[in-house]
Amino acid sequence: MRVLRQIHARLLTHAMPISSISFGLCKIIGFCALSPYGDIDYARKLFSQIQRPNIFSWNSMIRGCSQSQTPSKEPVILFRKMVRRGYPNPNTFTMAFVLKACSIVSALEEGQQVHANVLKSGFGSSPFVETALVNFYAKCEDIVLASKVFDEITDRNLVAWSTMISGYARIGLVNEALGLFRDMQKAGVVPDEVTMVSVISACAASGALDTGKWVHAYINKQLIETDLELSTALVNMYAKCGCIERAKEVFDAMPVKDTKAWSSMIVGLAINGLAEDALEEFFRMEEAKVKPNHVTFIGVLSACAHSGLVSEGRRYWSSMLEFGIVPSMELYGCMVDLLCRASLVEDACTLVETMPISPNPVIWRTLLVGCKKSKNLDKSEVVAQRLLELEPHNAENYILLSNLYASMSQWEKMSQVRKKMKGMGIKAVPGCSSIEVDGLVHEFVMGDWSHPEAMEVREILRDISKRVHAVGHQPGISDVLHNVVDEEKENALCEHSERLAIAYGLLKTKTPMAIRIVKNLRVCGDCHEVTKIISAEYRREIIVRDRVRFHKFVNGSCSYCSRASQLVLLPFKLHKRVLKDCHAID
């Protein structure tokens, strides 16, 4: 930059034709805006000083601004200014850059105006502009429009296919992403490592382990390079699918590991209940001199939370501040959860009260679950009030409060909450679980019998029902609140989406195959009694992945929960080593 500034000064002092000076300045603007060694502010200053910037300068500025650390709608404003001035005319480069800028900040309205401009200017047939449009709509989560633009592309190249697959994968439409991957192969387009990152991410999002394993084998067979991004996606996929051993294998084989790779491994170990291993990996990350970021600490703190390591968690928090990481909402969430799980609800409340950012509903819900656990009714009601002020129309909040009153035998108050919910016309969102069978992810929604094999599933559920009642299981509070105990006993079991998915697993797979419920959106709670019974009765391992962890039911018990309770009693040699340089805040 110093040299460029000198050249700039010389341009201005030498007697040269205006056109030459302008050309030179445009070159400098391009460098300053786009090079990692450039300076976007300097580019802005120069850009504002020249009267008729050329197309190269406009494009450089639009692209440069979209790449800044704090993305904004500035590229769109520049584009509009360019169109208004009428010189120079935008070209395909301009359109691709401004659409990319819109996708980064999810500016749907502005991007649609650019789309109209693309159609008017006749740039719609440029493969770069077409793909930029698909990417823009996909990033704005308007997958229907993304798919429409994609369908209209006559000659789809590798990037166009990859963009559309990535669009489906990002919003968790795994079957669509994988279906398109098959179509791409049928069309004779050879995928590369970028395509495979999206395919693997789709498997991770849906927990489709068998498909993920198949795709990994395909990558090896096709000799597709497993670079840093693809390896990280594989680590993440195996961890999210509960196959932590394979995640570790891929991770250990990586020649270069950056912050995202380490974070992926640490978070993966934490969600699989392997807190000690997560903290050991963090220690190794520090040894490898890779700087952690806020995601790394989300993994570290959630590992501490799930295994009751309170003082260690506090020290990691201090260490995080020393790294210069400003605590995000997610990190406060981890810390509140850590304190609540350790029954330190007062400390959790103090932390929430002193947060420099306004707590979001997730924080209040975490706190409310903590209050429920410690049976603190007064505190619960204060927290619930704050939660309902913030989110008065979310059914989950009313169900949580209703469950809380039920757990404290406050039946009258429980009834009032449910009446209020009904009076406001708020309906509970039905539970939803999915299971992967033969490479397809089947989704079951509570009370929904539209699956083509629903009758067969019902038969299995009848059998489950008989066996569960034969061992003397009493309906839990969840069954009571779903108001299903008065109906036929078998229906009481049928209503839960998790059981529909388990029944489908029993129907479609043979012993000794484990049944993997790959997505279960129930709010994380205690192990489900019925699932324990099914695992014992049918002699099947049942793996239920909820939002935060894997429950592995074997012979009537959940290995995750028993491990988590054992961990609290373990001596923490590793942690002392990890924490030797940290300053305690407690």
Place this chain on the structure above:
DNA sequence: TTAGGGTTAG
């Protein structure tokens, strides 16, 4: 000077 990719609290 153009388009596609990896980690995120309950």
